[in-house]
Amino acid sequence: xxxxxxxxxxxxxxxxxxxxxxxxxxxxxxxxxxxxxxxxxxxxxxxxxxxxxxxxxxxxxxxxxxxxxxxxxxxxxxxxxxxxxxxxxxxxxxxxxxxxxxxxxxxxxxxxxxxxxxxxxxxxxxxxxxxxxxxxxxxxx
Numbered sequence: 261x262x263x264x265x266x267x268x269x270x271x272x273x274x275x276x277x278x279x280x281x282x283x284x285x286x287x288x289x290x291x292x293x294x295x296x297x298x299x300x301x302x303x304x305x306x307x308x309x310x311x312x313x314x315x316x317x318x319x320x321x322x323x324x325x326x327x328x329x330x331x332x333x334x335x336x337x338x339x340x341x342x343x344x345x346x347x348x349x350x351x352x353x354x355x356x357x358x359x360x361x362x363x364x365x366x367x368x369x370x371x372x373x374x375x376x377x378x379x380x381x382x383x384x385x386x387x388x389x390x391x392x393x394x395x396x397x398x399x400x401x
Contacts, residue, residue: 286327287355289320299328299337306336313339314383316376318347322366323355330361338363342376345369 285292302311315325322341329339341356345368348356356366369376 285324286331287320287323289324291320291324292327295321295324296328296331299325299332303332303334303337306334308336310336310338313337314380315339315341316373316380317341317343317356318373319349319352322348323352326356326359326361326364326366329363330359332363334363339365341366342369342380343367344372344375347373 280293282290282293285296299313302313305311313325313329315322317323317325322343325339326341329337341364343353343356343366359366
């Protein structure tokens with residue numbers, strides 16, 4: 261198609277410019293790129309220590325994190341995602357709840373997106389004072 265060729269020509273005018281379409285990742289959201297980087301780094305450092313990511317989401321972060329952890333295929337890396345019931349899109353809910361991976365757990369809660377902040381902070385406080393073999397990390401909400 262001629263319009264497509266014109267766009268490609270514009271993008272190829274400078275050999276030192278690289279363009280990334282941020283919506284082209286596995287979950288179709290811009291957070292895929294950053295989340296995959298974070299999860300790959302965590303996966304590398306959790307090769308011998310079990311690590312669980314705690315995520316509370318009201319949108320794109322949860323599906324991007326779930327997909328990144330699932331794709332990492334690291335038995336020492338898991339994720340627990342919380343989302344407020346009825347407050348994410350049906351598409352995002354399906355992205356969260358249809359992943360077939362032993363490393364992924366997804367739960368709903370009643371309330372709004374900010375209602376998980378305090379429980380996650382409390383879990384982090386408990387895990388840092390205990391001798392648990394798992395570590396907990398908050399990635400982003």
